[in-house]
Amino acid sequence: MKNINLGVLGLGTVGTGVYKMIDENHDVIYKRLGAALNIKKIADIDITTDRGIKIDKKILTTDANEVVQDPDIDIIIETIGGEDIAFDYIMKAINSGKHIVTANKALIASKGNTLFNIAIDRGVDIAFEASIGGCIPIIKTIRETLISNRINYMKGILNGTCNYILSKITQQGSSFEDALAEAQQKGYAEADPTLDIEGIDTAHKLAIFMSLAYGMELDFKNIYIEGITKITPMDIEMADKFGYRIKLLAITKNRGDSVEARVHPTMISQDNMLAKVDGSINAVTINGDKTSDIVLYGYGAGMMPTASAVLSDVIDVSRNILSESILRIPILSYQKQYIQKIPILPIEEIESQYYIRFTTLDRPGVLANISGILGKFNISIDSVHQKGRSSNNIVPIVMLTHEAKELHINKALNEIKSLDVVVDPPTLIRID
């Protein structure tokens, strides 16, 4: 019986899930792979807490070096998370000739260029399917299924926490703060939810996706990022009135010599498949030039869905080990010599339709003022909704524009903001 020996770094949710899954499904894994997955060592700073799994204490250690330097271990599964400690141990593991499987999107997005070059030089595989969209085969689809397509665009819901919060606001009319509190209470949001609600986690995933899609170096820092903290129940109600849902989308478009890359709340038609994705589910629409849209949908996080993705990588790498075909597929989809720096278009350069909500004093001529300024910047208006007079003499005016350049929108809004009758900064939501 052939064995693939695994070392696990971190026995948190994902690490525990991986252990559980191998324990419960070793028979089907063996019948398909033709070899057994054997967890030889697990390192965690806490090896005493009961995680609800039966585990041989002899394989537990508090010293991660023991795992990455064990000569019998073939593959290191990194589930520590974060960028620094994880990076150090992965580097040690690569230098010991181990293959790497990780779900760590922050690490890949920020240090992938370095890691991958070293891995290729050392002849080891790094796999990271679980870093985007949990159990959904997004990386496999882009690297393998769509391999002979040019990728035109991808639009995706890639953060379950944000999607859960937006679904709650939509369904219950809760405020953002209440919806976040509920998400935290139910374990869908972290105590410090910044990475999720500010869109950073989504952008990490977008950076990885784009690299695979276009053959470009990972470039997290130039992605435009806007979180969901400013979305109000009123915007969601207005979206509904116009036939839209608001989702935090990762969007990338192939623009030839450059690419669009942005994360922001987006209004999408209620008919769009992505509009129907509720709760902590993830989904992506990927458009290949020959396939048109492919939509993939499933659990984007959680112990077992993530463990499933990690194990699909572990088994892919195991097959490479067994058939002596390490690095059979280039890590970033393109052969190393064809990976380029491709510029990300500044957000001012994109074109979109826009939802703009103004908060104004209820005076005659306000609408004419605002639409006059928009007209000056060649922004044409698709529809206007003005709510009835309020008790405090303040009214919201909502406008939907036709396609316009973001630069022109920004200039117009700057001018509009300075009008006496405009009370708060306008709320801008892009429509896709």
Place this chain on the structure above:
Amino acid sequence: MKNINLGVLGLGTVGTGVYKMIDENHDVIYKRLGAALNIKKIADIDITTDRGIKIDKKILTTDANEVVQDPDIDIIIETIGGEDIAFDYIMKAINSGKHIVTANKALIASKGNTLFNIAIDRGVDIAFEASIGGCIPIIKTIRETLISNRINYMKGILNGTCNYILSKITQQGSSFEDALAEAQQKGYAEADPTLDIEGIDTAHKLAIFMSLAYGMELDFKNIYIEGITKITPMDIEMADKFGYRIKLLAITKNRGDSVEARVHPTMISQDNMLAKVDGSINAVTINGDKTSDIVLYGYGAGMMPTASAVLSDVIDVSRNILSESILRIPILSYQKQYIQKIPILPIEEIESQYYIRFTTLDRPGVLANISGILGKFNISIDSVHQKGRSSNNIVPIVMLTHEAKELHINKALNEIKSLDVVVDPPTLIRID
């Protein structure tokens, strides 16, 4: 520059698409694969018709033997279709040591057991992603992404022709015959549409899926198959009233020592992702024990989507050639020695909710008669809808049952059929 030499059998829609795609996207293919795909020979009985592609006439031949016996060709792409001629040439190609890529679901479903055994003995790969769901990565997802999951069930819309026809009846209230004629006129249905509308094509795909999911020998002939020819606008209207859509689904469920496998029109909730799949799109919901539902959606047919799937296989096999890892993944997902005969449960043994439409004379006591017989067989009724009196004294009665065993439903319907007041055989549609 490394070359992978391809031979194409059949220059119909798919063969032409493959040629076009390599021609138009050779640059991205080369940058990703690290080798060029080179179509060395194409065989077709008609090599004179203009197919809208620029093709070097020297590579065309009417003799398929020239292609399968060319010593320089690495991979044979079979796009002839049908079971007999295709089988013969594939066998010749395998015996010449060629790897095979095919979209031929009828062939795989009926002769896959034989073909795969011979291929494994001869050490060649056979790939057939395009045989299920066009460009959607269904086979890759089951063989690779879900590899460490037990598969609980799959429900899928796998035939674009049927889905197009059902969408038309739903949207326009057309009769089945009119919707079929429209589908034929638009090229979505063949002149002889039997394979599609009778559910046979869907069952071919289901047979392949099940084999991969459960490690069972291909068993097409025991799948229960019911087509869409009996669906009326009235059933679709009633479905809508109860909150359902009617779709032709392929359904398989893992029942432990046996499996369910059936193709039939099915009422699914309008909230179900599959209910929202319209026109010639395909979609599947696959449930793994650790992932829960994964939904995959995209074009299930057409020249370029199918070519895209064929080329994803060609490139997978090319990578196996380049890294000398032929048969890296077992053809039917399980290692050969673990593939079993697994019995398909007779349709009488399944349990479901049912929609039953009776056509009866408008007389007092009819409803009591019918529900009395259902009650005798322990079938409890969820809701009843009786339409108003018609001019010809004939009324439809529609009943939705709770979960019941199909055997009991059949017995009850047999008894009900024999009632004097029941005019036509009842229409039965399973609810999922």
